[in-house]
Amino acid sequence: MLTQKFTYNPLERVNIKGSRHYQTPDGQPLPSVTTVLDALKDKTALFEWRKRVGNEEADRIMRLAAGIGTQVHLHLEKHILEEDRPGGSNLIHQMAESYQKLLLNKVYQM
Structure with a gap:
């Protein structure tokens, strides 16, 4: 099991231009991991797959x-x-x- 746990305050989830972000206590919006990964990947294969199926x-x-x-x-x-x-x-x-x-x-x- 975990030997050391950290207490994190819950962050408010907000959508910005259709992408999930989390509002920090000081008001800064941080993109979710999924939002960052989505922005980095080449979607060519996904578009081809969608066309095929x-x-x-x-x-x-x-x-x-x-x-x-x-x-x-x-x-x-x-x-x-x-x-x-x-x-x-x-x-x-x-x-x-x-x-x-x-x-x-x-x-x-x-």
Whole structure:
């Protein structure tokens, strides 16, 4: 488990031009990790994939992937907070367990 925990004040989440940011206590908006990564990547392959599978199927797959990501994130957050993890599919539990092992082996050793 975590040997040292830090207390962070909750940050207000705000949208700026359609991108997620977090408002710091001094009023500065900071972009989310997803917003930064989205701005850095080349989207050519994504556009080609969307063309190949069609908009409806691409939207369905993206919603599914986003939902899985949200659930895995929630499982990891509960693990770090030492709270009971929520229910979910076997895939969600397997992914969360994999990330949990990665955290234990890499992050906690820092």
